[in-house]
Amino acid sequence: MLFREVIGQQAVKQHLAEMVEQNRLSHALLFLGKEGSGSLPMALAFAQYVVSLPAPSPVVEDLFGGMTALEPKPSFIHPDDIASQPAFQRAEQLIHPDLHFSFPVIPKKSGDKPTSAGYIAEWREFIKSYPYGNVYDWLQFIGAENKQGNITSDECNDIIRKLSLKSFESDYKVLLLWMPEYLGKEGNKLLKLIEEPPPNTLFILVAENEDQILATILSRCQLVKIPSLETSEVEQALVTRAKANPETARQVAGICEGNYREALQLLQHADEDWQSLLREWLNATLKGGPIAQVKFVEELSKLGREKQKQFLRYFTHLLEQSIRIKVLGADQLIIGDKERDFARRLNKIASVSQQQAIIEELDKASYYIERNANAKMLFQAVTIKLYHIIQDKTLILMA
DSSP states (O other): OOGGGSOSOHHHHHHHHHHHHTTOOOSEEEEEEOTTSOHHHHHHHHHHHHHHSOOOOOEEEOTTSOEEESSOOOOOOOGGGGGGSTTHHHHHTTOOTTEEEEOOBOOSSTTOOOOGGGGHHHHHHHHHHOTTOOHHHHHHHTTOTTOOOBBOHHHHHHHHHHHTSOOSSSSOEEEEEEOGGGBOGGGGGGHHHHHSOOTTEEEEEEESOGGGSOHHHHTTSEEEEEOOOOHHHHHHHHHHTSOOOHHHHHHHHHHHTTOHHHHHHHHHTTTOOHHHHHHHHHHIIIIIHHHHHHHHHHHHHTSOHHHHHHHHHHHHHHHHHHHHHHHHOOGGGSSSHHHHHHHHHHHHHOOHHHHHHHHHHHHHHHHHHHTTOOHHHHHHHHHHHHHHHHTTSOOOOOO
16 A cells, blocks of 8 residues: 555655655554544555565675675655555565564454464455545454453464564565554563664554554553545545545545545435434424334434444534534535535524533443444444424424
8 A cells, every 4th residue: 555545645645755865763662543534444555555665775894894785775755656666565465574464353262362473464445445444344244243352361472472583575564563452461471572673673653543543552652643634635535546436525525524434324325314313313302202202213213323333423413513504604514405404493493502412422322332332222222312402492494
């Protein structure tokens, strides 16, 4: 993967290139970015770039006791030009012998002690198909179902073993460790290796949540922040990469908040009528009574987890736009006439503070959906909370 294949992140790309050009490359980097920001593709592109750089020429002693390189020192190669190097093809296919990976895995059978090496074929296919995927996508890809992925003590031992070996052909040995949040206390096994690694060893950790990383590991890494993508960058990527029509791309980009994974998920269900479903929910909550509420919750609970999250995200998006209309008068920020009209109706139902309270409940619901909460119980609870938040201002949302 080349830098130019990573969506946006121009400032990060320039920073990383300068680190190599100015010989300021730290031995441990932490790429920290929210889901869908591209932290994994960015780290992959950088790791492939580093292992593909030509090694310095060997140095020998000359006749007068000085040290002389057999060949001139190779000039700096920009990341976008690294594809011309012979090693890049192997790095791009994730088969370079000096490029190693570590990531959450599950036991394949009872009593198994899994390591990333046992899932390398699946990892290569996953990266090819879902470079912007999250850990949930990965665990489902390997058939984890409801099993919890981990980076185990055996995995840490394997990392230490692999990085203790001499590099095969590159000047660097690179370990890309995805989701260090899944390292338990056994991650302390890696502390000495991270702090005092063998020469020309590079650790690249890729994380989404800084608070869930062992503090002892965090303190030993140089932070590389990966910001969320700009709406325009997501929109352009949807058109050029996902082949979305411009209008749909604009609508999806406006909802996903810089999360390209979320944008792709929304694009798959772009024809879903979330607005009608939301209207049905609000009318059941505010006017229909308990029977209508139970009936709607039953219907909503039958949707898959991803669709439930997208539905909640759509509701949150409309509430945010509704608040902008009331506070800023920013009608131009609304996506489409139907959404603008619905957002104005939401302003008749609830005040800004009420809408903010609803957004908080929707965010909590999304969090619990991610963690396999019972859908019926969850949406029944949210329905009751919505009723109590806006019970004094009811309005039937007619089509």
